[in-house]
Each structure stands twice: as C-alpha cells, then as structure tokens.
Amino acid sequence: MRSSSSGSFAGASTAARRLGGRAALALLPFAVLITAFLLVPTLSLIWGSFHDSKTGAFTLTNYSYLQHPLDLVPFANSLELSLASTILGSVVGLLIAQAIVSSRRPLVQEIATTFSSVAANFAGVPLAFAFIATLGANGLLTRTLLNSGIDLYSGGFKLYSVLGLTIVYAYWEIPLMVLVMLPPLQAMKPSWREAAEILGASRWRYLRSVAIPILMTPFISSLLLLYANAFGAYATAYGLTTGFVALVPIQISNLINGDVSYDPGQADALAIGLAVIMAVCIGGRAILERRSTRWLAP
Amino acid sequence: MSNPSITGEATEEYLATVVAGAEAVRKARRRTNRRSRVPLWATLVLLVSAVYFLLPLYATAVFGFSTGKHFTLQPLWDGLGDDGFHSSLQLSLFYSVVTTVLALAVVAPTAYLVELRFQRLRATIEFLTILPFVIPPIILAVGLSAMYGINSPVNLIASSWAPALLIGGYFVLTVPFVFRAVDNALRAVDVRTLSEASASLGAGPTRTFLRVIVPSISLGLVSGALLAFTTAMGEFTLAALLGYATFPVYLLNINGYEPRMGEALVLVSFLITWAGVIALAAVARRAPGTQIVRGGPM
Numbered sequence: 001m002r003s004s005s006s007g008s009f010a011g012a013s014t015a016a017r018r019l020g021g022r023a024a025l026a027l028l029p030f031a032v033l034i035t036a037f038l039l040v041p042t043l044s045l046i047w048g049s050f051h052d053s054k055t056g057a058f059t060l061t062n063y064s065y066l067q068h069p070l071d072l073v074p075f076a077n078s079l080e081l082s083l084a085s086t087i088l089g090s091v092v093g094l095l096i097a098q099a100i101v102s103s104r105r106p107l108v109q110e111i112a113t114t115f116s117s118v119a120a121n122f123a124g125v126p127l128a129f130a131f132i133a134t135l136g137a138n139g140l141l142t143r144t145l146l147n148s149g150i151d152l153y154s155g156g157f158k159l160y161s162v163l164g165l166t167i168v169y170a171y172w173e174i175p176l177m178v179l180v181m182l183p184p185l186q187a188m189k190p191s192w193r194e195a196a197e198i199l200g201a202s203r204w205r206y207l208r209s210v211a212i213p214i215l216m217t218p219f220i221s222s223l224l225l226l227y228a229n230a231f232g233a234y235a236t237a238y239g240l241t242t243g244f245v246a247l248v249p250i251q252i253s254n255l256i257n258g259d260v261s262y263d264p265g266q267a268d269a270l271a272i273g274l275a276v277i278m279a280v281c282i283g284g285r286a287i288l289e290r291r292s293t294r295w296l297a298p
Numbered sequence: 299m300s301n302p303s304i305t306g307e308a309t310e311e312y313l314a315t316v317v318a319g320a321e322a323v324r325k326a327r328r329r330t331n332r333r334s335r336v337p338l339w340a341t342l343v344l345l346v347s348a349v350y351f352l353l354p355l356y357a358t359a360v361f362g363f364s365t366g367k368h369f370t371l372q373p374l375w376d377g378l379g380d381d382g383f384h385s386s387l388q389l390s391l392f393y394s395v396v397t398t399v400l401a402l403a404v405v406a407p408t409a410y411l412v413e414l415r416f417q418r419l420r421a422t423i424e425f426l427t428i429l430p431f432v433i434p435p436i437i438l439a440v441g442l443s444a445m446y447g448i449n450s451p452v453n454l455i456a457s458s459w460a461p462a463l464l465i466g467g468y469f470v471l472t473v474p475f476v477f478r479a480v481d482n483a484l485r486a487v488d489v490r491t492l493s494e495a496s497a498s499l500g501a502g503p504t505r506t507f508l509r510v511i512v513p514s515i516s517l518g519l520v521s522g523a524l525l526a527f528t529t530a531m532g533e534f535t536l537a538a539l540l541g542y543a544t545f546p547v548y549l550l551n552i553n554g555y556e557p558r559m560g561e562a563l564v565l566v567s568f569l570i571t572w573a574g575v576i577a578l579a580a581v582a583r584r585a586p587g588t589q590i591v592r593g594g595p596m
Contacts, residue, residue: 038430104336
C-alpha cells in the first residue's frame with residue numbers, strides 16, 4: 001500500500017518533469033490572449049477614465065457624473081429596471097421551480113428545464129423583436145387587447161419604458177432563476193418534512209425552521225446573479241430602443257459610438273461605475289457560494 | 299431517563315412511543331403519496347408561464363408568416379434568400395467556428411497543465427475566468443475600442459488584423475464556460491495517474507495529452523465547444539460596437555426596413571438557439587453537471 005502510493009508519487013513527478021520547461025511554454029497562448037484582450041483593454045479603460053480624451057491630461061472630470069443628479073439618471077433607471085426584473089424573475093422563477101418539483105413528473109421536469117435553458121439563452125436582438133411583435137404599438141397582444149376595449153398605449157404603457165423592459169428582461173430572468181433554484185429545491189429531502197411533521201411541526205413551522213434557512217443562501221446568491229445580469233445587459237435594451245433609453249449600458253455605447261455625444265473618456269468612467277456594481281454582485285455570489293450549506297451537497 | 303431495555307415498565311412505554319412514531323410516519327407518507335397527483339396550483343403556474351413564454355414566439359410567427367392578411371411563408375423564403383442574410387450568417391459562422399476551435403485549443407491544455415502541474419496557478423486562473431462576468435460585453439467593448447479602436451494606440455480595427463480583434467474578444471467571453479466545462483471533466487478522471495501511466499509507457503507529453511487525456515474528457519470538450527459556439531453565434535454587443543456585420547447585427551438592421559422578413563428570421567435565430575441547447579442537454583444527460591446555460595449579461 002505504502003510503496004505503491006509513494007511509487008505513484010514518484011511517477012507523477014516523473015510525468016511532470018518530463019514536461020520540462022515546455023509546460024510553462026504551453027501556458028503562454030492563454031496568458032497572451034487574456035493579457036491582450038482582457039487585461040490590457042481593462043487597464044486602458046481605467047487609464048482612459050482618468051484622462052481627458054482630447055488633451056490626454058490627467059483629469060477627474062470624466063467622473064463628474066457622480067456629482068450631478070441629472071447624469072445619474074441612467075444609473076437610477078438601470079437600478080430600477082434591474083431591481084424590478086430581479087424581483088419579478090425571482091418570485092415567478094421560484095414558483096415555477098417549486099411547481100416543477102411538486103409535479104413529480106419526469107416528463108414535465110424534462111420539458112420545463114429544456115425550455116428554460118432555451119429561454120434563458122434567447123436574449124438580445126431576437127428577443128427584442130419577438131416582444132415588439134407581441135407588445136409593440138402594433139403587436140399581437142396590443143391589438144387583441146385593443147379589440148376587447150383595453151388600450152395599453154393610451155393607458156401610458158410603452159414597451160420602451162422601464163416597465164416594458166422589465167417584462168422583456170423577465171423572459172430570461174425567470175428561466176435563469178428556475179435553472180439556478182431547481183437543484184437546491186430538488187435536494188430538499190421529503191424525509192425532512194416527514195421528520196418535522198412527526199415532531200409536530202406545522203407547515204409554516206417547517207418552512208420557517210427548515211426550508212427557508214437551508215434555501216436562503218442559494219436564493220440570495222441567485223438574486224445577485226439576476227441583478228447583475230439585468231444591469232449589464234445591452235443587446236436586448238438596444239434592440240428594443242435603438243439607444244433611446246437612459247440605461248447605463250446604452251449610455252456607454254452612445255458615448256463611444258454617438259456622433260453628438262462622442263466622449264470616450266466619459267464612457268470609460270461610466271464603464272468603471274458599471275464594473276464596480278458587477279463586481280459587488282459577482283463578489284457577493286462568490287462569498288455566498290463558499291459557505292453554501294452542506295445540507296444541499298449531493 | 300433510564301435505558302428502556304432495562305426495566306419492563308419503560309419497555310412498554312418505549313414500545314408505545316415506537317408504535318406512535320411508526321403510525322406518524324405512515325400518516326406522513328400517506329400524505330406525501332396523496333400528493334402524487336400534480337397539485338392544482340402547480341398546474342396553474344406551469345400553464346400561465348407557458349403562455350407567457352410561448353406568446354412572443356407565436357406573435358413573431360403570426361407577424362413574420364403573413365402578408366398582413368393571409369398566412370404565407372414568403373417572408374421566410376425572402377429572408378433565407380437575402381444576400382445580407384447569407385453574408386452575415388457566413389460571417390457569424392466563421393467567427394463562431396474560429397472562436398470555438400481557438401478556445402478549445404488554448405483552454406484545454408491550460409486546464410490540463412493547471413490540474414497536473416501548476417496547482418498554485420489555480421486561484422489566479424479561476425479569478426481570470428470569473429473576470430469576464432464582472433466585465434460584461436458592453437465594458438469589454440469599450441476597453442477593446444479604447445485599446446484597439448480607431449483613435450487608439452494600436453489601431454487594429456482599420457487594419458487587416460480586424461478579425462483578430464473580434465476573435466480575441468469572443469475568446470475572452472467564452473473562456474469562463476469552456477474552462478469550467480473542461481475543468482469539470484478533468485476533475486472527474488484521474489489526470490495524474492493517466493499521465494503517469496502514459497509517460498511510463500514512453501509517450502511524450504503532447505502525445506499523452508492528445509491520445510489519453512483528450513479522449514477521456516471528450517464530453518467536457520463537446521459541451522465547452524457548444525457553449526462557445528452558441529455564445530459567439532448570438533453575440534451582438536461586441537460585434538455592433540466594434541463594427542462587424544454579423545447575423546445579430548444584420549437582424550437588427552433588417553427589422554428597420556423589412557420587418558416581416560426580420561421577424562421570420564428571428565424565428566430562424568430562435569431555432570439556432572434551440573438546436574444548441576438541445577445538443578447541450580443531450581451531452582448533459584450523459585455527463586451530469588454539464589452547464590447548459592451561460593448565465594452572464596449579454
């Protein structure tokens with residue numbers, strides 16, 4: 001036993017040694033690509049955010065958006081949209097996930113998870129146009145409701161508003177929630193509920209003392225994922241509005257592509273603001289995942 | 299509390315408890331089994347959400363497959379015959395295939411070497427693979443255009459190296475998924491022992507990797523490839539902001555002046571997403587734990 005394990009160690013180090021210096025060389029392509037297309041652009045973005053795009057002199061004016069309430073409107077809108085679509089997506093997504101688990105039909109489960117994956121991946125321009133055909137000014141649902149006496153658009157609804165975008169974003173937020181919450185919900189053992197009932201716990205007591213504490217970590221973690229996904233999304237919002245909505249990603253693209261508003265320095269500074277928000281969400285998720293409850297281990 | 303097996307009185311008491319406990323378990327089980335019919339609320343939730351998710355697809359089909367009054371597939375044939383459709387789809391296929399091949403060729407050896415020899419680099423590489431989530435496509439686009447754009451130190455966009463810029467960007471976007479897929483597969487096999495056995499039989503490191511490791515992680519490579527391919531096929535943000543006329547960019551433009559044709563092609567795009575997810579689900583069935591959704595802002 002002992003000799004075989006020490007033998008395998010010697011062998012492994014032989015295998016590793018045989019790789020020689022070529023091993024480090026083989027990591028080079030990865031390092032070069034990541035440096036060239038991720039690290040250097042990120043550094044140049046940080047540098048650009050602190051320099052005037054015309055003169056190249058050091059400046060903080062690119063960050064002046066942090067001081068002017070009007071310049072913070074895109075942040076307020078993005079915040080509202082992300083919050084609304086996270087709440088909608090998480091509540092409905094959790095309901096659907098629990099419905100899938102409660103149905104206990106392998107077929108329902110199979111169809112629902114496959115469709116959730118398709119819907120969660122079906123974002124961007126195609127999704128935007130699918131919703132224009134549905135809820136746009138001439139959309140199918142809009143016209144159907146109009147025929148039955150409900151005029152959405154004169155009632156103040158716009159697909160291009162924060163409310164409209166929330167409905168569209170939910171199309172990928174809900175299935176994402178379903179896919180993220182299904183595994184923990186499936187890991188809840190029926191015997192836990194039985195044990196609680198035998199000990200005399202009511203349904204509510206079971207939820208409060210068993211289910212909610214176990215599911216809290218994955219739930220909060222998925223909220224952060226949904227929030228970051230909505231905040232950083234660009235393609236869907238642009239497809240719906242072609243740039244005429246004040247959201248952070250849209251504002252950034254207008255600043256680097258627009259003729260009138262061209263200001264790369266300010267785009268860099270806004271992008272840093274966005275990156276900070278994304279980092280908080282993703283960092284929070286990483287911390288939560290590390291202390292993910294042992295109850296849900298497969 | 300005395301040990302129930304010592305005194306007769308306690309034994310009877312104990313027996314009563316056991317009987318009561320068994321009764322409670324039976325009751326709880328029966329209650330669980332009675333729930334084997336799909337609960338009404340679950341049926342309702344699943345039906346209502348099915349309507350929400352299918353309606354936009356139906357509306358797209360109604361709009362795209364009609365002349366305004368009658369059903370016709372003409373817009374679809376027009377779209378499929380359009381030169382812009384062909385060239386943009388070809389461009390998307392080109393970028394997707396090159397990105398997929400590059401990502402596999404670079405990430406797979408890197409993940410293997412990290413697992414075998416450079417465990418100390420694991421934390422760094424894992425951080426690098428989360429970074430693209432913190433830096434969503436909209437920020438990466440700003441960074442890439444700051445570094446390699448028209449007014450930048452290295453003007454790649456206007457050079458014959460322009461395709462390399464988008465490929466590099468797509469590489470960065472797909473690295474997290476590909477790395478995770480390959481790494482999961484690598485951890486499921488005993489990389490050390492396999493490499494050592496192969497080396498002791500006289501194979502060099504390259505041969506070991508290609509003839510021993512690659513076949514044993516083939517499912518991971520396939521799922522990584524599918525994730526990379528579908529990501530690149532549907533990517534809009536980088537392509538649009540850096541100025542590449544890929545399929546999603548074409549889809550946005552065509553909807554401006556040929557809306558029916560555009561909506562018909564939206565369904566084509568949906569079918570592409572669908573095919574990718576079905577293929578991933580098929581892989582996931584054989585290799586549990588396969589990721590079938592990207593879960594990053596687009």
